[in-house]
Amino acid sequence: MMTRRLSLFATLALSLLLVSGVQAADTVRLATTTSTYNSGLLDYLLPKFEEDHPYQIQVIPVGTGKALRLGRDGDVDLVLTHAPAAEKAFVDAGYGVEPHGVMYNDFVIVGPSDDPAGIDGGDDATSAFAALAGQGATFISRGDDSGTDKKEKHLWDEAGVTPDFEGFRAAGQGMGEVLNMASELQGYTLTDRGTWLAMKDKLDLEIMVEGDAALFNPYQVILVNPERYDGLNTQGARALAEWLISDEGQDLIDAFRLNDKVLFHASAGENVDPTSAVHESD
Amino acid sequence: MHELMNTSREALHLLVSLDPALWEIIGVSFRVSLTAILVALPPSLLIALLLARVAFPGRWFAISLVNTFMAVPTVVVGLVLFMLLSRSGPLGELRLLFTQRAMILGQILLAMPVLTAMLHSTLQSIDQRAWETARQLGAGWWQSLWVLIREARFGVIAAVLAAFGRIIAEVGSAVMIGGNIEHFTRTITTAIALETLKGEFAQGLALGLVLLLLALVLNVLLGVMRGRGHQTVSV
Amino acid sequence: MLEVSQLAHGFDRQPALWEISHLQWQGRSLVHLRGDNGSGKTTLLRLLAGLEAPRQGSIRWTLTGAMPAASPPCPGRVLYLHQQPYLFDTSVAGNLRYVARWHGWRGNMARDRVAAMLERCGLAAHATQRARSLSGGERMRLALARAWLLSPRVLLLDEPTASLDRQAIADVSTLISSLHETGCAIVLSAHQPSVLTERCDEYWCLEQRCLKVSAFKQAVAV
Numbered sequence A: 001m002m003t004r005r006l007s008l009f010a011t012l013a014l015s016l017l018l019v020s021g022v023q024a025a026d027t028v029r030l031a032t033t034t035s036t037y038n039s040g041l042l043d044y045l046l047p048k049f050e051e052d053h054p055y056q057i058q059v060i061p062v063g064t065g066k067a068l069r070l071g072r073d074g075d076v077d078l079v080l081t082h083a084p085a086a087e088k089a090f091v092d093a094g095y096g097v098e099p100h101g102v103m104y105n106d107f108v109i110v111g112p113s114d115d116p117a118g119i120d121g122g123d124d125a126t127s128a129f130a131a132l133a134g135q136g137a138t139f140i141s142r143g144d145d146s147g148t149d150k151k152e153k154h155l156w157d158e159a160g161v162t163p164d165f166e167g168f169r170a171a172g173q174g175m176g177e178v179l180n181m182a183s184e185l186q187g188y189t190l191t192d193r194g195t196w197l198a199m200k201d202k203l204d205l206e207i208m209v210e211g212d213a214a215l216f217n218p219y220q221v222i223l224v225n226p227e228r229y230d231g232l233n234t235q236g237a238r239a240l241a242e243w244l245i246s247d248e249g250q251d252l253i254d255a256f257r258l259n260d261k262v263l264f265h266a267s268a269g270e271n272v273d274p275t276s277a278v279h280e281s282d
Numbered sequence B: 001m002h003e004l005m006n007t008s009r010e011a012l013h014l015l016v017s018l019d020p021a022l023w024e025i026i027g028v029s030f031r032v033s034l035t036a037i038l039v040a041l042p043p044s045l046l047i048a049l050l051l052a053r054v055a056f057p058g059r060w061f062a063i064s065l066v067n068t069f070m071a072v073p074t075v076v077v078g079l080v081l082f083m084l085l086s087r088s089g090p091l092g093e094l095r096l097l098f099t100q101r102a103m104i105l106g107q108i109l110l111a112m113p114v115l116t117a118m119l120h121s122t123l124q125s126i127d128q129r130a131w132e133t134a135r136q137l138g139a140g141w142w143q144s145l146w147v148l149i150r151e152a153r154f155g156v157i158a159a160v161l162a163a164f165g166r167i168i169a170e171v172g173s174a175v176m177i178g179g180n181i182e183h184f185t186r187t188i189t190t191a192i193a194l195e196t197l198k199g200e201f202a203q204g205l206a207l208g209l210v211l212l213l214l215a216l217v218l219n220v221l222l223g224v225m226r227g228r229g230h231q232t233v234s235v
Numbered sequence C: 001m002l003e004v005s006q007l008a009h010g011f012d013r014q015p016a017l018w019e020i021s022h023l024q025w026q027g028r029s030l031v032h033l034r035g036d037n038g039s040g041k042t043t044l045l046r047l048l049a050g051l052e053a054p055r056q057g058s059i060r061w062t063l064t065g066a067m068p069a070a071s072p073p074c075p076g077r078v079l080y081l082h083q084q085p086y087l088f089d090t091s092v093a094g095n096l097r098y099v100a101r102w103h104g105w106r107g108n109m110a111r112d113r114v115a116a117m118l119e120r121c122g123l124a125a126h127a128t129q130r131a132r133s134l135s136g137g138e139r140m141r142l143a144l145a146r147a148w149l150l151s152p153r154v155l156l157l158d159e160p161t162a163s164l165d166r167q168a169i170a171d172v173s174t175l176i177s178s179l180h181e182t183g184c185a186i187v188l189s190a191h192q193p194s195v196l197t198e199r200c201d202e203y204w205c206l207e208q209r210c211l212k213v214s215a216f217k218q219a220v221a222v
Helices: A001-023 A034-038 A042-053 A065-071 A086-090 A125-132 A147-160 A176-183 A194-204 A233-245 A245-257 B002-017 B022-054 B059-070 B073-083 B102-125 B128-136 B141-151 B153-168 B173-178 B186-197 B199-230 C041-050 C092-102 C107-120 C137-148 C164-182 C216-221
Strands: A027-032 A056-062 A078-081 A097-111 A139-141 A169-171 A188-193 A206-209 A216-224 C002-011 C016-027 C032-035 C056-061 C077-082 C154-158 C183-190 C200-205 C210-215
Touching: A027 A034, A027 A065, A027 A206, A034 A056, A034 A176, A042 A056, A042 A233, A042 A245, A056 A065, A065 A078, A078 A086, A086 A097, A086 A147, A086 A216, A086 C041, A097 A125, A097 A176, A097 A245, A125 A206, A125 B141, A139 A176, A139 A188, A139 C164, A147 A188, A147 A194, A147 C077, A169 C016, A176 A188, A176 A194, A188 A194, A188 A233, A206 C002, A233 A245, B002 B199, B002 C016, B022 B059, B022 B141, B022 B199, B022 C154, B059 B102, B059 B128, B073 B173, B102 B153, B102 B173, B128 B141, B128 B153, B128 C077, B153 C210, B173 B186, B173 C056, B186 C200, C002 C041, C016 C210, C032 C041, C032 C164, C041 C077, C041 C154, C041 C183, C056 C154, C077 C137, C092 C107, C092 C137, C107 C137, C164 C183
Parallel strands: A027 A056, A027 A078, A139 A169, C032 C183, C032 C200, C077 C154, C154 C183
Antiparallel strands: A078 A216, A097 A188, A097 A206, A097 A216, C002 C016, C002 C056, C200 C210
């Protein structure tokens, strides 16, 4: 009896050891933005990838700035981010290789339903921002150097204002926290549509401006340069990147729905010129 | 290693060059925490005196309650205050959420259990004869109370330093009810916690050094206080 | 004058330590309160000082004379000193200054009275020393000085010489004698005879749960 139990334990322990050993070798670490993670897209995509591939993906959801930093420091195997200019710099500096456009979604400007700044219904993000600054409206900024934050700074630039007006608040926090703050303080903010759709039921806010080409938001996947660090799982990272831009991956992205709304539009191979969509100043 | 050296050098540079953004954050932290301590001290002293000196039914329960509150995680205090101060909460009309006042409120709630518990034990250790002697020698009620506090002064200072150390170093409630808003509610800890999200480690490290230095100063002060407690004083 | 009648006291639900059916004292003499350890000397002194309320019976002080009359509990008139006097955690002079402040003395008046009292009790050299660093005899002298500053009418001393060496007992005894000579009545408890108890005019003895009063010389004669 005792022996059988012991051998059972031994088998169990051994198999666990083996499994964990396999895991360690075939774990792929992906740094990505909170927007892809919070929307549920990765929870929907990754299990399907893992079914057919011998890799397990560990997702580290952070802001774009931190994601690229993790890539630069060799702490992850690949990144999935949405800040074209920063990504270009990342690749140019040799930190990353094989950049591929994967998909895009868009940003929206949201605000309180009584709309004190009177920007509701517009389709020009730049003039809406100018109006917000001109009236000193309460505006909650991410202020965390994320892709959304970079987009917002770019829009202030385009509108020709320095964001230091009366109601401007830089929170230095994630999209969810900032949306909550905007709701609590009844202010405006710029958000990606995914987080907005996921949270809007709990918020006292409405969409003010959407559909402007300037609010376009492209995502790229980039492998961390394997020549810079030993021990990166480049093979696994490449498998994931190629799967994301394969027909299978792209179809799945297009089929993803949040609250019955399309969130991401697959765009691999469309060769979108990032500079035509987003002009960033670094 | 090279990276770490660079970040450290940059952090030191921020500190010695009196970087205005850095010192603004430090200023907010000190303003909020000092105000919270000053507001929390008198009621904590009174509660501690009550617990230490007055026998009333349920006293042991009140003491356990204070000790329990001391163990409440800061994020729970943050959550409860958030719900109270939220627009949909009972105190939403005050419009306090994401202001320094809200943070002060949170820190008062965090400081009071620490202050009360430490003051209680220090006041309890003061000899019963102190009160009797003062009263016998003609001190009024408030004068005798003041004597008790003066006799316990090293313990009182220790309690204040410990509570200050706790609230200036806490991050949970500061983020939740302060919101880390630049120029308004961004404190040392919320900046450290959230600056790293930007991949900007130098400022975080500089602020961390400030906290470390503060801890050192607080402990040296405590040591000096205790030392003075054993030497000749000429007052 | 002190009048005590039907007085009894004890701890919690235990039987009374003693019962005093009647005691009358003019409040002039130097009294030695005798009794074995645990006979309730401290309790009696604390009751007389008004620090505790008796279980039954009454205590009535009617103090007349050089000092204004008052009734207990009466800070400054009837003063109780602990066996180990509590000294405030400050300097020797600071202990006296506390008392001066509580009585509204300010400026030169306070300073002069404190200085004079320190001189009188032989503590002038220790004025700036920390009170708690004093020796046992000096501590008792400081406690007496602090009390003396109030010109008390009656002093109740709990074992003032119990843990002192010979020289300290002599110093403290001298001080207590001079305090008595200024018109302050004194009751002091002591379970052992000493140079101090020999100076007493009368003695009260707690034995077999009763208080017996007699003139000291008589007692010696018996």
